Amino acid sequence: MSTTRRSFIKTTSAAAVSGFVLGFYARPSGPQGRLLAAEPFSPNAFIRISTDDVITIIVNKSEMGQGVYTSLPMLIAEELDADWTTIRIEPAPVAPEYAHPVFKMQITGGSTSIISSWQQFREAGATARAMLVDAAAREWDVDKAKLTTDNGHVVFGDKRASYGELAMAAAELPVPTAAPLKDPKDFKIIGTNVKRIEGPSKVDGSAEFGMDISLPGMLTAVVAHAPVCGGTLVRFDASKAEAYPGVVKVKRIATGVAILAKDFWSARMARDLLEIEWDDGENGTLSTESLRAEYSALSEKAGNVAEDEGDTAGALAGAAKTLDAVYEVPYLAHAPMEPLNATAHVREDGCDIWAGTQGQSIDQMVAAQITGLAPERIKVHTTLLGGGFGRRTNFSADFVAEAVQVANGESVPVKTIWTREDDIQGGYYRPMFLHRLKAGLDAEGLPVAWHQHLVGESIMAGTPMGAMMKNGIDDASVEGAAHMPYAIDNRRVELTNAKKRLTVLWWRSVGHTHTGFVNESFLDEVAHAGGHDPYELRKKLLADEPRHLRVLDLAAEKAGWGTPLPEGRARGIAMRKSFESFVAEVAEVSVDNGRVRVHKVTCAVDCGIAVNPWNVEAQMESAIVFGLTAALHGEITLEKGRAQQSNFHDYPVLRMDEMPEIEVHIVQSSESPTGAGEPGVPPIAPAVANAVFALTGKRIRQLPIRI
Amino acid sequence: MISLNINGERREVDVDPQTPLLWVLRDTLGMTGTKYGCGISQCGACTVHVDGAATRTCVTPVATVADTEITTIEGLGADAPGGLHPLQQAWLEDDVVQCGYCQSGQIMSAAELIATTPEPTEDDINTAMSGNICRCGTYGRIRCAIKKAAAAMRGEAVTK
Ligand code: FES
Ligand code: FES
Numbered sequence: 001m002s003t004t005r006r007s008f009i010k011t012t013s014a015a016a017v018s019g020f021v022l023g024f025y026a027r028p029s030g031p032q033g034r035l036l037a038a039e040p041f042s043p044n045a046f047i048r049i050s051t052d053d054v055i056t057i058i059v060n061k062s063e064m065g066q067g068v069y070t071s072l073p074m075l076i077a078e079e080l081d082a083d084w085t086t087i088r089i090e091p092a093p094v095a096p097e098y099a100h101p102v103f104k105m106q107i108t109g110g111s112t113s114i115i116s117s118w119q120q121f122r123e124a125g126a127t128a129r130a131m132l133v134d135a136a137a138r139e140w141d142v143d144k145a146k147l148t149t150d151n152g153h154v155v156f157g158d159k160r161a162s163y164g165e166l167a168m169a170a171a172e173l174p175v176p177t178a179a180p181l182k183d184p185k186d187f188k189i190i191g192t193n194v195k196r197i198e199g200p201s202k203v204d205g206s207a208e209f210g211m212d213i214s215l216p217g218m219l220t221a222v223v224a225h226a227p228v229c230g231g232t233l234v235r236f237d238a239s240k241a242e243a244y245p246g247v248v249k250v251k252r253i254a255t256g257v258a259i260l261a262k263d264f265w266s267a268r269m270a271r272d273l274l275e276i277e278w279d280d281g282e283n284g285t286l287s288t289e290s291l292r293a294e295y296s297a298l299s300e301k302a303g304n305v306a307e308d309e310g311d312t313a314g315a316l317a318g319a320a321k322t323l324d325a326v327y328e329v330p331y332l333a334h335a336p337m338e339p340l341n342a343t344a345h346v347r348e349d350g351c352d353i354w355a356g357t358q359g360q361s362i363d364q365m366v367a368a369q370i371t372g373l374a375p376e377r378i379k380v381h382t383t384l385l386g387g388g389f390g391r392r393t394n395f396s397a398d399f400v401a402e403a404v405q406v407a408n409g410e411s412v413p414v415k416t417i418w419t420r421e422d423d424i425q426g427g428y429y430r431p432m433f434l435h436r437l438k439a440g441l442d443a444e445g446l447p448v449a450w451h452q453h454l455v456g457e458s459i460m461a462g463t464p465m466g467a468m469m470k471n472g473i474d475d476a477s478v479e480g481a482a483h484m485p486y487a488i489d490n491r492r493v494e495l496t497n498a499k500k501r502l503t504v505l506w507w508r509s510v511g512h513t514h515t516g517f518v519n520e521s522f523l524d525e526v527a528h529a530g531g532h533d534p535y536e537l538r539k540k541l542l543a544d545e546p547r548h549l550r551v552l553d554l555a556a557e558k559a560g561w562g563t564p565l566p567e568g569r570a571r572g573i574a575m576r577k578s579f580e581s582f583v584a585e586v587a588e589v590s591v592d593n594g595r596v597r598v599h600k601v602t603c604a605v606d607c608g609i610a611v612n613p614w615n616v617e618a619q620m621e622s623a624i625v626f627g628l629t630a631a632l633h634g635e636i637t638l639e640k641g642r643a644q645q646s647n648f649h650d651y652p653v654l655r656m657d658e659m660p661e662i663e664v665h666i667v668q669s670s671e672s673p674t675g676a677g678e679p680g681v682p683p684i685a686p687a688v689a690n691a692v693f694a695l696t697g698k699r700i701r702q703l704p705i706r707i
Numbered sequence: 708m709i710s711l712n713i714n715g716e717r718r719e720v721d722v723d724p725q726t727p728l729l730w731v732l733r734d735t736l737g738m739t740g741t742k743y744g745c746g747i748s749q750c751g752a753c754t755v756h757v758d759g760a761a762t763r764t765c766v767t768p769v770a771t772v773a774d775t776e777i778t779t780i781e782g783l784g785a786d787a788p789g790g791l792h793p794l795q796q797a798w799l800e801d802d803v804v805q806c807g808y809c810q811s812g813q814i815m816s817a818a819e820l821i822a823t824t825p826e827p828t829e830d831d832i833n834t835a836m837s838g839n840i841c842r843c844g845t846y847g848r849i850r851c852a853i854k855k856a857a858a859a860m861r862g863e864a865v866t867k
Contacts, residue, residue, distance in 0.1 A: 065806030065843045195802045202807030203795040205740020205780035209808060212739035220734070245723065263734035264743075265726050337744055337752065337808040337842040386742075386808030387842045420745045614802060618848070622805055625844025648749035648840060657833040659846040 041167035043128040043175055045097040046121065047076060053152060053164035055080070056088045060098035061117070062108040062358050063091075063198065064336075064388035065622070066677040067615040070196050072117055074611055078189040079125030079182060082163070083152030089197055091382040094360045105361035107393060109506065111579035111675025114611055118672055126179035128170075135169035136161050184609065184670055193614035198384065210356035210383045213343045217412040219248055222267045222419065223402060225256045226278050228286075228641035229427030229502045233257065234277040244270035253405040255398075260406065264417055283501050283641040288432075291638070292328065295434035295455040295498060299326070303453050303494030304472035307482035310490035315449035319440025323529050326436050327518040328702045331429040331636040333643075333651060334507055338386020339423050342403035345413035350377040352413075355400050356385035359393025366397040367404045389626070390506040391428060395463040398428070398503075424651050425643040429636055430507035431457040433514045435481070437522050440490075445530025446540070447523075449490040452481055456514075457504045458497040472497060476506065480515035480576060480682065485548055486523065486541035508626055509681040512578045516682025517631075517689065517703060520574035524690040525699060534690060535561050535573050551575060551584040551604040554665050559586035559602035569599065572691030574683040579675025581607040582667075585624070587660075587687035591696055594707045596632060598660040598688055606667035608674045616676050617664040623680025624662055629654045631685035635704050709773050713738070714782025724770030728762075729753045731769045732779060740780040740811050744840065751839030754812040755779045761819040763838075780811035783818060794818055797856035805843035813839045813849055821857045 041049040048056040057076055063069040069089050077087055092098040092106070100107050101116045129149055136154035137144035139161070146156060153160045184190075201207035226232065236257050238250035246266025250259050257274055261267035316322060342355035344367070351371050357363050360380045368375040385392055392399075403416040418426070433456035440449035458474035460466050468475075473482075473495055482493040507513060527537040535556050542548045552575050556562075559571060568590050575584035588600040603620050610616045633652040637644045645651040689700035698707060711718045713736070720735050727746075732738045732755070744752030746765045753765040756778040784792040791799075794814050804810050813836070820827055820835035827835070832850055841849070 063806075065804075067805070193802075195799070196804065198807070199799055199802060199804055202804040202810050203798045203814060204784065204791070205738075205811045207807050208739075209742075211743065212733075214737060214739070263730060265723075265730040265734070335842060337742075337750070337806060337840065339743065385806060387806045389842075417743075420747075420750075618802070618805060618845075621847055622844040625846065626842070647747055648745050649747065653840055653842065654844070654846075655838075655840060656836040656846050656850070659850070662847055 041171040043131050043170070044124045045095070046124045047080070047128050049128070049163050049167045051164045051167055053083070053086050053162050054088055055082055055086050055163065056090055058090050058092045060092035060106060061113045062356070062382055062385055062388065064108070064356070064358065064385035064392070066113070066619060067196065067612060068108070068113045069198050070194055071114060071612045071615060072121055073197065074189050074194055075117060075121035076125035078187055079122045080129045081149035081151065084189060084194065086152055087197065094364045094380050099361065106359070107361060108358045108388070109390065109393060111678040114673045115580065115675060122181050123179070126181055127176055130176050130179040131170045131173050132163050132166045134173050135166045139166070139169060190611050191609060191613065194612050207384055209338050209386045210341050210343065210354060211338055211386065211417070213354045213383065213415060215343065215345065215413040218343070219260045219262065219410070219412055219414045220264045220267055221258050221260045221406045221414050221416045222264070222271050223253065223256045223258045223406065223416065224271050224274050224276055225422060225426065227425070228278070228280040228283050230281045230283045231278045232281060234279050236277070237275040240273040240275070241270040244273060250274070253402065255402050255405070258406045258416070260410070260414060268419065280641055286501060286638050286641040288330070288637040288639070291432060292434065295432070296326065298455045298496045298498065299434055299436035299453045301496070303455070303496040305492070306473045306478040306495050307491055307493040309492070312449050312451050312490040312492035315490035316438060316440040316451065319449060320443045321441040321529060323439045323441070323525055324437070325522055325525060325701055326434065327521065328434050329432065329514045329517060330634070330703065331432045331502065331638070332507055332630055332634045333424045333426070333429055333636055334389040334391035335423060335651065335653065336385070336387030336389055336391055339420055340391070340399040340418040341415060342400045343413055343415040344404045344407035346371050346404065346408045346410070350379065351404065352379045352381065353400060353404065354381045354383055355403070356383045357392050357400055358385070358388050359397060362393060362395065363397045363400040366401045370401060370404045371408055389508040390510070394428070394503070394505055395465070420648070421646045424636070424646050427502045427643070428505045429502055430513055431459065431504035435514070435518045437518070439522065439526050441526065441530045445532055447488045447526050447530070450484070450488050451492045453494040453496065454478060454481060455496045455498055457500045457502065459504050459506055459510070461497055462500055476511045478515070479511035480578060481519055484519060485545045485577060486538070487544065488541065508623070509578060509678040512576060512682035513630065516574070516576050516578070517685040520576065520683065520686035521689050521700065524572070524686070524693065528693070538573070538575065547582050547606055548575065548577065550667055551582045551606050554604035554667065555584035555586050555602050558604065558663060558665050559588070561586060570691050570695035572687045572689065572694055574686035574690060576679070576682040578679045578682055581605060581674040581676065581679040583620070583679045583683055585683040585687045587684065587691045589688055589691040589695060591692065591707055596688065596692055596705055596707060598628060598658070600661045600663070601684065601687070602663045602665070603680060604665045604667065605680065606669055607676050607679070608669050608671035610666050611673055613666055616666055619676045620664045620680040621662050623678065624684050625654050625659070627681040627684035628688070631688050631703055631705055632658070633704050709769055711769070711773060711777060712775065713777045714779060714785060720769065722769060725768045727765050728755070728767045728769045728772055729764035732764065738779055738781055742808055742811055744809065744812070749840070750809070750812070751816055752809050752812040754815040754839065756815060756819060759819065759822065761816045780815060783814065792818060793856040793859045794821070794852065797852040797859065801848050801852045801855065803845050803848040803852050805845055809839060809841045813841065817849070817853050817856070821853065821860060825857060825861055827853065827857055
């Protein structure tokens with residue numbers, strides 16, 4: 001048994017070891033695939049130190065642009081006192097020790113990567129450091145308390161030993177149960193701007209995404225899906241498709257008809273030649289207009305109670321002034337830049353999957369069900385993800401499951417690719433929502449009552465997470481609407497779960513995508529109706545919320561809130577706490593020929609300690625662009641159950657010519673770090689909509705914004 | 708057989724002449740730096756240079772580019788110091804990329820821009836780059852990096 005295995009066994013079970021070793025020796029894939037021959041020191045599942053000083057960090061979160069391949073290793077490198085230039089990374093295989101500490105499975109989402117790994121990764125680094133120090137102390141025969149570490153070395157007086165030199169000896173030592181963590185004031189790496197580890201591979205074309213996997217004998221497949229979500233296959237004639245050059249096989253699978261060919265183009269062309277009869281099922285009559293009417297009617301009835309503070313009905317009845325509004329948001333596709341795909345090789349004794357996935361554990365479970373193999377025989381090789389935004393994991397592991405079905409029974413690996421049209425029309429959407437609101441103002445124009453009724457499909461209902469719903473409340477629907485931070489004494493928030501028709505899914509910032517827009521816009525209505533400046537009203541209502549106040553004030557100050565603007569421009573403000581972080585944004589807009597132009601966005605964020613400030617800034621910019629796309633353009637509409645949009649020509653996204661100037665200000669904080677990938681999204685739509693109102697007097701109650 | 712000149716190398720391919728160059732590069736030749744994003748000339752992920760002009764390969768039948776000079780992301784920096792075009796260097800300096808999937812196409816579009824317009828204005832950048840989608844929203848950093856690379860190519864001091 002190798003030293004690597006021996007040292008690893010100290011912390012984990014034997015079963016985990018084989019999974020671990022097989023996992024990372026199976027295939028040196030990806031830009032990060034620098035496999036090394038001798039890696040004697042593996043103090044825990046996340047670190048390997050080789051004799052040539054290379055430190056490999058095994059990262060159990062997926063890199064989809066949010067920067068985890070850099071920020072998570074920074075946590076270990078900090079406590080290890082490592083030389084950053086010696087750090088390499090490797091994606092983790094599926095194994096119990098790589099499960100998300102909170103979700104108890106391997107998954108990347110909810111802006112939780114840093115939050116959930118903050119303690120675990122730093123402890124892993126501190127433990128390894130302690131063992132290296134111990135090894136040096138024994139070697140030099142000095143008290144280990146007298147030793148220090150610096151940039152990948154243990155130091156005593158003028159003696160220095162590199163971690164590589166100590167690796168063999170450290171591997172023989174017991175793993176300490178606890179090692180002290182640094183005081184944040186001593187951080188040297190955390191809090192500095194560190195460039196992406198995988199950056200170079202992404203500028204020279206060598207980065208390996210799921211789409212780029214190529215294996216000996218591999219076939220490529222596309223699948224003809226039902227045009228209506230929930231539709232079923234009646235019959236098909238594949239004779240013309242089968243005759244298309246390059247096509248190897250046409251077969252029926254659970255989700256439709258798969259065409260396996262020697263390359264993508266042959267499969268894609270042959271798919272057009274399939275003659276298929278579908279039964280649209282009950283969604284075949286669905287239209288956006290019929291859903292809007294249905295949701296509107298439901299919103300006038302009673303819903304499940306998500307929050308009930310004070311006496312909202314009484315306060316409304318006694319209010320000096322009341323306001324009413326209905327807000328609506330459409331279905332949205334995620335449209336990650338890399339179309340969905342996964343590659344599977346199913347054999348009698350095992351199955352390998354290569355995928356840009358956010359949910360390895362579910363992929364493994366679902367693949368086991370499909371193939372009849374034991375879960376530990378399913379290896380998931382995580383590639384880089386060309387964007388995720390929530391689309392690359394769900395309870396059915398849909399696109400991975402489909403790839404496994406396509407490959408099941410084939411002797412060769414098969415890569416299944418979704419076209420962009422398959423993606424936009426695939427029925428996996430941010431749910432459409434309608435909110436009906438009422439507010440009551442007192443004689444000073446301050447809100448004393450807030451009543452809100454949300455209607456939309458629940459993401460959790462009907463899934464394994466449905467059990468978490470209490471009293472019919474899906475937190476992913478009402479987050480940010482229930483339990484607002486604003487001091488309004490009487491509040492009632494109700495939710496009606498509309499009949500579930502499509503496969504609605506989390507979409508970057510989930511419930512906050514609509515509650516952010518609705519609540520922050522309606523609060524703006526309240527401010528104007530009560531004769532208050534929207535920023536000043538928020539300040540007043542947040543008097544007891546210091547972290548909210550701080551970002552609100554910072555954004556307003558940096559944007560020059562209240563200072564004059566050129567003719568034809570106006571500002572809007574909005575803020576939100578989501579994923580434990582606080583973000584306020586001010587948008588500066590003009591309207592030109594019925595088109596909203598966003599000139600500048602000023603963003604203030606408090607996400608606790610910013611582990612990699614440059615990346616936090618990038619995530620805010622990214623989230624603002626993502627949210628602006630939804631605010632200005634995003635809309636999936638249905639007619640006869642079919643999505644009316646299919647690709648970027650009719651599902652437009654923000655481009656360079658619409659890109660505003662973005663200024664990001666990060667609050668200096670010593671609090672533990674919180675989410676960064678999503679919290680920048682929710683405030684942007686209301687900030688823009690509120691600016692449009694300030695400029696034109698037209699209140700935007702429906703997205704995308706139409707003037 | 709169709710004869711292609713890619714990154715200075717002659718490659719013979721035996722494919723349907725109507726096959727888009729994108730899939731010949733990716734599936735026939737295994738050059739996966741050029742990406743598929745939309746297939747209808749809307750996103751720019753598949754951009755390469757054909758005789759120096761930024762071209763969407765997803766809608767370019769391979770037969771139409773026989774005997775042209777094709778440059779892909781893999782060959783862009785071939786003649787530059789360190790194998791990196793000034794744009795690629797600027798991209799790294801500014802840590803432009805996020806998921807990275809769009810970036811080959813972004814860099815290829817930008818490379819044509821600064822080759823033809825050594826001192827691009829905001830409008831020049833908007834015109835040249837608005838055919839390239841980035842779902843991660845890296846446009847701001849792309850804009851800075853283009854200016855930086857253009858300045859470097861003009862031999863000027865790099866200012867941010
Ligand atoms: S794939 Fe060619 S432009 Fe999108
Ligand atoms: S970096 Fe992800 S799409 Fe541009």
